[in-house]
Amino acid sequence: MSGAASTFPRLIVVADRDYVADDERWLALIAEIAMHTASRPVAIQVRMKGASRAKAGVLAAHVRQVIPRGVPLLLNGEAALAARLGYSGVHWPEEDIPAARPSYPLAFRSAAVHSVEAARRAECAGADLAVFGAVYAPGSKPGTGAGAEALSAVARATALPVFAIGGIHPQHVAECLRAGAYGVAVVSGILGAPDVRAAVDLYQEILAIHAVPAAYPVREGGFR
16 A cells, blocks of 8 residues: 555445435535545545446546545546546455456555455455445345444454445444444445534544554555
8 A cells, every 4th residue: 555644544435326316416425525524534435336337437537526635535446447537546346356466556455345255355456455244234225234243254354454334324333343343334324314524523433432543564654
């Protein structure tokens, strides 16, 4: 990981276009969250699974223009596109975890994982962090949760910082951290909140109360 930051934020806001279902509203939410988090330890992940490749490229470029450079910004999907647009990093869906670390000039590489085996593959691919879920029933799509014990198993099995995702409402944050999560990734708990800024503040306050110093060996400028 580059020297852009000494640690990765414990809160990832997953800006899911499909969840918002309106491009104008989605872009406005991202801009509002970005303005509020410019000086705070929050990362933003841009997710556009329902968009065509061409549409996703246009939207990703627009998002990059409105996000302050100090905010860690991850693009779900293509590392090449993320690098070309100047994103901070890429987030790989589990099926897209590469066999080896790509050479694109990105500071952060995140991977979605749903099992211990996938977490180990992400580690071998040079990921900097893993996002495990769904831990609880997701608020952004149908599904059930694997539970805190499954989260704990993954956190114990990898040296990567693990983020919990899937139904992570404020009341779940402490349990996820106790299970071994480094932080949380949130969709509906923030994008669906009546006041997104207040929601971001609440998650940060809870993380600050319950998080313990990261037990991950680090090199200068980031995670190991």
